[in-house]
Structures are given as structure tokens and as C-alpha cells.
Amino acid sequence: MRVTEIFESIQGEGALMGRPMLFIRLAGCNLSCKWCDTPYARDEGREMSTEDVAMRIRSSHLSWVCWTGGEPLLQRSAIEDVAASVRGYRHTVETNGTIPVPSGLFDHVTVSPKSLAGMPPLADCYKFVVGGKEDLEEVDRYVLRTGIARERVYIQPRCTTKGDAIQLLAPLWTACVARGYALSPRLHVLVFDDRRGV
Template identity: 45%
Template sequence: MTLPGAQRNLAMNVIEIFHSIQGESTLTGIPTTFVRFARCNLRCVWCDTPYSFGGGTPMTQEEILGEIKTAGLQHICLTGGEPLLQQDLPEFCSRLLAEGYVVSIETGGHMDISVLPEGVKRICDIKTPGAFGNAITGDSTELFVNTEFHEENIKHLTSFDEVKFVVMSLEELPWVKSVLETYSLADRVGAVHISPVHGTIELEALARFLVEEKLPARLHLQMHKFVFGEDAIGV
């Protein structure tokens, strides 16, 4: 199956492979090997990994597996950039699963997640319109206007998956609430995360909103930025 915007290569383009603790999702704190793939076809205004936009280094699946095995960690996180731009990613995921690894992927939500094999935990972003500098509409029939979200992904989400809303202002929260309610997301997935852009929102106010509005979601902070520093790379 050919993914929109993807290019088939004998190798996948990798920005970096590193070993650290997982800083996001319900897997937070678990020692993990990260494979950061190159390229992204979105430009979120708050992106904290713009260095992943470039071409990266071509690596075969065997070369990537070799580096993964040197660390000896069970958990593997595929991230980017947008990992689904790598044509051979579904096949690579199947190989990792066959090797006995616990595999998760962090995806922007704008590409078809159904191409991934069963057993991969899909941590799917749902971008707010503000992620692209766009106004937020209150019309529930136009929730995903100006968000780039691939709406078909909602029906593919399961209780094994997780969704994440990155917000940079309190004004985005009513939109998040509308999406949660309109699509009953908390009933579809294993966890819903609301993650503030680091250093942009008063955390107490965000926590109060979740409590007062009874949102079925978790306040999610990026642990690695507290442990290693806001600007650290490769952690």
C-alpha cells in the first residue's frame, strides 16, 4: 500500500537513534530506544523538533535493528518528523514485533494509521487549528477545518491506542472538549492526553479546567524536558 506523500526507498531516512526514558504517553518513564525518522509534511507553530525536517541518513532496516539491539531495551518508539512518511515503516514495525519488542509510534494524525500492523501502540496527535496559526471555530460540524487531521483515523483507533492534544493557550480547551464529546474519544482509546506546549500555559489553570469540565483526559507534561532540560536533543 502506498501512503499519500510517501516515497518508496530501499532504506529509511533517520535523523537519530537514541536511548532514554519515554517522556510522553502512558509509557512515561520507561527506558526506551527512540528512532527519529526524517521529514514532516506539517509545520506546527510549536514544533520542538524542527531539525527532523531534513533528509536524514539513509539506513536499512538491518542497520536500524542493529543499533536497537546494542541497547538491549524492550520498548521501541518510532517518532519524527512524521514516521508514516517512510514507505517501509509498516513492514519494519512487523519485524520489530516479531523480534519481541514493544512498539509505539508517535504520529501527527494526518496520515492513515490503519496501515500499521496490529500490536503497535499508536499515539496519535489531534492538532488544534491553533497549531497552524488558524482560528478555532465553535461549529461542531467543522471541528477539523484547518487542522490537517485525517478524520478517518478516528474509526481506526482502539483501546490499545492513545490520542494527544497539544495546546498552547487556554482558549483552545473548549475546542478540545468539543472533539472529545463529539467523537466519544475517551470510549475509543486507552488514554486521552492534554499536553501544554512547554512553558506557555499556567498549569494550575489547565488542571482546574480539566477538573471543572470533568474532561475524561489526563494532564500530560513532557517528562524528558523536566529531567534533561527544555532544549536538550537526543533525549
Template identity: 40%
Template sequence: MVATISGKPYLGATLDPAEATREAMAVAKTGLLPVVEIFYSLQGEGQRTGQATVFVRFAGCNLACEFCDTDFRVKETYTVEALADEIRRIGGSCRWVCFTGGEPTLQDLQRLCDLLHASGYRLQIETNGIRPHPGWQLDHVTVSPKQPQGGRLHPWYEENASEFKYVVDDDADLARALEGVRTHGRMTFVQPNALNPAAVALCVDAVQTHPTLLRLSLQTHKFLQIR
């Protein structure tokens, strides 16, 4: 299930990503949804920056990127109905929900999408884009490709993603972003990794050099010191 990276230590917050994913999928088999956390904040990245959003982080991932700073171990389990209720309780009049992870397409979220749409929410997903599109009705699909970490982008996303977001640390990451946007032609953001000043400068220069191809995304929630 999990593509590990040979020869590189895994530095992520989930100490054993394969075990965390096995646990998440075991929960899913019981009909419950394995969740890390639910919180209400502002979308900090990409095209939807600044919009109030309820985030649902699902447990488990199909990759184990060495730079991953996300803990995707199961912390809570919900029935679909209970999770929808909790989203409504936390979000109040907020109209956006973002499914993130880990990798949210590992879960069956069809019924949750139906319930939330019926309640008037718009739904975003943040995915690494490796698994086939799950077929749920989604309003905003954000792909953060992780090809160097062992995954091949599924072609559906090249035709249909709302936006691509490439995390950039160095020239090689930037080259992948440019290769990606020249291939799929979708709205594409370069996002400096962890506000590293050298990466910020690299991204700003790249957007100025390729103004019709790239946009800058900053992790504004980190500037604001909110989640």
C-alpha cells in the same frame, strides 16, 4: 506533500520543511530509511511515561506547524536491517521502541516492525494521525492531532488509537481537546506546551473540571533534563 500555513512564519528547527521532506522521500525511494536520530531514553509523555525506550526519529513531515521545534532533516540513512541492528545495540535489554518524527507514517516500516517484533520489542508510534494507518502491527499508537495546522484526523485513529495527546497553550487548544475526546472517546491527555506555567494551570484546571475525560501529561524528560 507539506501543508504550509499561509500567513504565518514557520519557526521550526527545520528551516525549510518542504525541502527536508522532499529529501527524506528521495532517500526512501532508494529503499533506505531517512533518520534524524536514534537515542535511548525514557518515554516522557503520555500513558507510557517512565518506560525505557529507544526512540527513532524519522525525517520528513506532512505538516509544517508554526510551533514545531523538531528538526526533521535527514541526518543518517539506514537499511532496514542496519537500523534494526542499531536499535538492538543501543537498547540492550530495553523492550520498547518509539517511532517518531517528523511523521513516521511517511516511511514504509513494515519490515522493520517485523524484525523488531521478532526480537521481542514492543512498538509505539507517535503520529499526527492525518495519513491512513499504515497497517503495520503496532503495540501502542499515540496521536497528537494537528488539525489547526492543516490536517484532518483520519477516522481509523478515532477507533483505534491507544491515546490522544493534545498540546495545550491556550483556551482554544483546550476546546479542541475536549471536542476531540467527546468525539472519539479514547484515552486523552492534555499536555502543557513547553512547561508554560499558564498552560500548566489551564491543563490542571481542565483535568479537575473534566476528570472522566482528560488526563495530564507532562514532558517529564524536560523536568529531568534528559532527552
């Protein structure tokens, strides 16, 4: 499987924010979003055997494994092989929602829809990256059209630096309270700025 990076950190986004996890960032993506915060994951990556990835999971004292990317579900069969060989861990995936999520593989699914045209796949939470009022209005229309429960909607500032995050958080805070959405502040960016692997 093609892996961009593996590291231990605290989940800084979404419903599992604050939990320590082993992050496995897989290489490759089927989209090319201009606001992507991990563009290096589109192409970068080294080949690792599924057994080597499983060994890395077993060497961690953390019980949660977060599969992210790029788009991790492009390597679905490799994830399935790894997950089958490491029992007792909880797996979560962060996906753009363009590839069906296999039932029963993940304990938690976060979908961050990049196209708000279609219906979203089933997920535990839906994360929307927002840079301003127009983005919020688009999310509102999507939530209304699709019937996603508001308590499953997480609004995340479109930022890669601490300064940008701080600038966006106050207006997003107010907007989330008014709409009943959760705010996902990107804790890792607030603490470490734009550093990778944290």
C-alpha cells in the same frame, strides 16, 4: 530510511510515560506546524539501511521501540521491514494521524491530531498540545464531536523549555481534573529543558 536521531531515554509523554525506550526519530513530515517541538526532524536526517536500524535495536537492552518524527508513517514500509526483522520488541508510534496506521504493526499508537476537523484514526491514546484556554475549548469540542473516550485524551503543554512547561502545568492540571483528561507533562523537558536526544 531517513533517520534524524536514535537514542535511549525515558518516555516523557502520554500513556507510556516513565517507560525506558529506544527512540527512533525519522526525518520528514507532511505538515508544517508552527508550534512543532521537533522542527529539525522535517528536513534533517541521514540515510540508514533498515538492517543498520535493526542492528541498533538489537544492540539496545530496552524492550520498547518508539517510532517518532516528524511523521514516521511516511516511512511505513521501512518500519515494517525493520519490525519484521527484530522479534521480541514492543513497538509504539507517535503520529499526527494523517496517514492510516497499519493494523498489527504497533503495540501502542499515540495520535496527536493537528487538524481537529476530521475524525481521528483509532488509537490507544490521543495527545493534544495545548497552550491556553482556547486550545482546551477546541479539544473539548473535538472530543464531544468525535466521541473519543475522555480517559484516552492526554493534554500536553505547548512548550519546549522547562520554564514554559512549569508555567502551563498548574492551569492544565486543574483543567484536566475538571474534564477527566490525563495530563502529559513532558517529563524530559522538566528534567533536561530543551536538550535534544534525551
